[in-house]
Amino acid sequence: MPKVLRLHEFTGPDGLRIDDITKPDPKGNEVRFNVEAFALNYGDFELMENGYVFSIDLPSRMGDEASGIVDAIGPEVTQFKIGDRVSSMPWMNEGYGVNGEFAIVPETFLAKYPENLTAAEGCSIWVTYLTAYYALVEISKIKKDDFILITAASSSAGLAAMDVAHLLGATAIGTTRTSENKQFLIDAGVDHVIVTSKEDISERVQDISKGKGARVIYDPIGGPLVMKYAGAMGQNCDIYLYGGMDPRPTVIPEMEMIRKAAVARPYSVYNHIYDKEQRERGVKYIYEALESGKIKPRVDRTYPLEDFRKAFDYQLKGKGRKGKIIILP
Numbered sequence: 103m104p105k106v107l108r109l110h111e112f113t114g115p116d117g118l119r120i121d122d123i124t125k126p127d128p129k130g131n132e133v134r135f136n137v138e139a140f141a142l143n144y145g146d147f148e149l150m151e152n153g154y155v156f157s158i159d160l161p162s163r164m165g166d167e168a169s170g171i172v173d174a175i176g177p178e179v180t181q182f183k184i185g186d187r188v189s190s191m192p193w194m195n196e197g198y199g200v201n202g203e204f205a206i207v208p209e210t211f212l213a214k215y216p217e218n219l220t221a222a223e224g225c226s227i228w229v230t231y232l233t234a235y236y237a238l239v240e241i242s243k244i245k246k247d248d249f250i251l252i253t254a255a256s257s258s259a260g261l262a263a264m265d266v267a268h269l270l271g272a273t274a275i276g277t278t279r280t281s282e283n284k285q286f287l288i289d290a291g292v293d294h295v296i297v298t299s300k301e302d303i304s305e306r307v308q309d310i311s312k313g314k315g316a317r318v319i320y321d322p323i324g325g326p327l328v329m330k331y332a333g334a335m336g337q338n339c340d341i342y343l344y345g346g347m348d349p350r351p352t353v354i355p356e357m358e359m360i361r362k363a364a365v366a367r368p369y370s371v372y373n374h375i376y377d378k379e380q381r382e383r384g385v386k387y388i389y390e391a392l393e394s395g396k397i398k399p400r401v402d403r404t405y406p407l408e409d410f411r412k413a414f415d416y417q418l419k420g421k422g423r424k425g426k427i428i429i430l431p
């Protein structure tokens with residue numbers, strides 16, 4: 103029987119087990135595929151501790167992002183056929199989950215990915231790039247010469263935001279907590295790196311931008327950090343609070359935001375991916391950028407399925423990370 107990762111208790115990765123389950127036939131608009139690779143996301147930890155934007159009934163399969171080859175389709179499927187090379191998008195689990203040797207996903211949340219990508223790269227696209235796409239392209243309409251402040255820039259989400267900022271001709275300023283990831287960020291293409299344990303974020307952004315300030319602050323951390331970058335805001339700054347990696351309460355710099363006509367928005371790709379037109383626009387934009395080679399997902403390490411605990415440990419440690427952590431089941 104095929105092996106899948108299932109969560110049995112909300113105790114983080116300790117609650118995960120490899121289970122042998124029978125492969126169900128896909129129903130309705132469901133597509134079944136043999137998984138070649140699946141990607142870990144920081145959000146998995148939040149969900150595994152029942153502290154995410156949605157919850158799940160246990161035991162539950164986990165994970166949003168997998169790539170593989172279609173081996174069966176439900177009777178209402180219109181966009182995919184057996185043999186297609188596909189990868190899954192972020193959605194609110196809803197009893198699905200793709201971490202394992204096979205996955206079943208409604209066709210709505212499945213896309214083909216460009217031939218020039220490996221399976222490991224193919225499962226490292228939609229969560230990070232679509233999240234950056236709606237914020238930077240559709241909502242903030244970033245332009246050439248804008249400055250984007252990306253906190254936790256070494257995260258997969260941060261690196262994807264840098265890529266999208268560059269597609270738009272903007273300058274990416276990335277933060278990291280310590281010097282350990284600084285060289286990696288420079289090598290990855292971040293235009294300016296700020297080490298938050300040593301440098302004043304607001305002063306550095308104002309220096310780099312020659313007083314213009316950031317048009318967007320793309321921040322998965324939140325908490326007290328927000329007050330530290332308050333002085334980095336440019337006119338009409340959009341602050342995207344999209345992660346809450348710092349569990350402490352987020353305090354908004356209200357007066358400074360009024361002066362700058364700034365907006366702070368709790369933000370998620372889930373708010374956009376359920377709308378068919380938005381989803382299709384995002385997938386087309388990112389697909390074309392990948393196909394042309396202008397952007398490419400960064401894969402750090404791969405692990406076999408039986409080493410899933412090592413993979414989650416490495417994902418959580420963060421330091422020295424160089425992109426996505428992938429499991430090859």
Ligand SMILES: NC(=O)c1ccc[n+]([C@@H]2O[C@H](COP(=O)([O-])OP(=O)(O)OC[C@H]3O[C@@H](n4cnc5c(N)ncnc54)[C@H](OP(=O)(O)O)[C@@H]3O)[C@@H](O)[C@H]2O)c1
Pocket residue numbers: 142143144145148229230233254255256257258259260277278279280283322323344345346347348369370371372417418419420421423425
């Ligand atoms: N809202 C959405 O739609 C959406 C979509 C995608 C991701 N996200 C969120 O984005 C965040 C990043 O996800 P990811 O999968 O890209 O993460 P990841 O690749 O695991 O990135 C982790 C990096 O973040 C930094 N970091 C970790 N803990 C931190 C903390 N407490 N304070 C400050 N920095 C910290 C570290 O960088 P340094 O050591 O270099 O500082 C670490 O390398 C998560 O909160 C996730 O839920 C949200």
